[in-house]
Amino acid sequence: MKSLAIALVLGFLPVAALAATKADIEAGRKIATTTSLGNCDACHMFAGADEAGNIGPELKDVKTMIPDRKIFYAIIYDEPARNPRTLMPPFGRNAILTPKQINDVIDFMYTK
Incomplete structure (x- = not known):
């Protein structure tokens, strides 16, 4: 069942075809550091994190x-x-983040 779920996600996920723009990267930074959005810094340490958690x-x-963007x-x-x-929430499955927002977070994280 897990394999099917992963295959479905990988089969339908949007993958950024073009290089990330500065706007995409900035949008990803905002998502990663905003409590009402991705809030990645609540659990992860990364350069530019406001709160820098250590759970993840x-x-x-x-x-x-x-390195594999699909993964x-x-x-x-x-x-x-x-x-x-x-402990990581399913940000896409639970509609916390849109596919575009997930790709923006990836663009930002790939600069870290």
Whole structure:
């Protein structure tokens, strides 16, 4: 069942076809550091984080850590499908973030 969920997510996820713009990266920064949006800094440490939590892994050199954008998208979209023991919310499955917002977060994190 988990494999089917991951396959569905990977089969339908939008992947940015063009290089990220400064606006995309800035939008991703805002999402990652805004409590009412992604709030990534509540659980993760990364350069520019306002609150820098330590529940999740440090997000440093993210493009090397998660080079496959589809996998990174799946993690943000529905990490519990990959790892049922995670504390990370399913941002896409629960409609917390739109596909565009998830891609903006990835664009931003790939600069970290």
